[in-house]
Amino acid sequence: MPLVTDYWPCPLCGKGSIEIMIKPSVMSAKRTACRAGRGTTLRKTKEQSFVVSDKCPVCGKSDEEIEKKWREEGLI
Numbered sequence: 509m510p511l512v513t514d515y516w517p518c519p520l521c522g523k524g525s526i527e528i529m530i531k532p533s534v535m536s537a538k539r540t541a542c543r544a545g546r547g548t549t550l551r552k553t554k555e556q557s558f559v560v561s562d563k564c565p566v567c568g569k570s571d572e573e574i575e576k577k578w579r580e581e582g583l584i
């Protein structure tokens with residue numbers, strides 16, 4: 509599963525670019541076996557993202573603060 513590296517603007521100052529790693533969500537088919545017959549259920553893994561940069565190069569906010577902000581906004 510390839511990881512995607514991207515650069516997002518800092519959510520706190522809007523100037524610095526923050527390196528982020530995105531692990532895309534994948535659909536996986538899972539066979540279910542039961543006596544009544546056979547079936548396939550689709551499962552979607554959740555997309556996972558995490559901040560790579562240690563801090564914002566412009567405002568100096570830590571990766572924790574940036575990640576928290578993005579999570580609050582529902583971006584990651």
Ligand SMILES: [Zn+2]
Nearest residue numbers: 518521564567
């Ligand atoms: Zn910043």
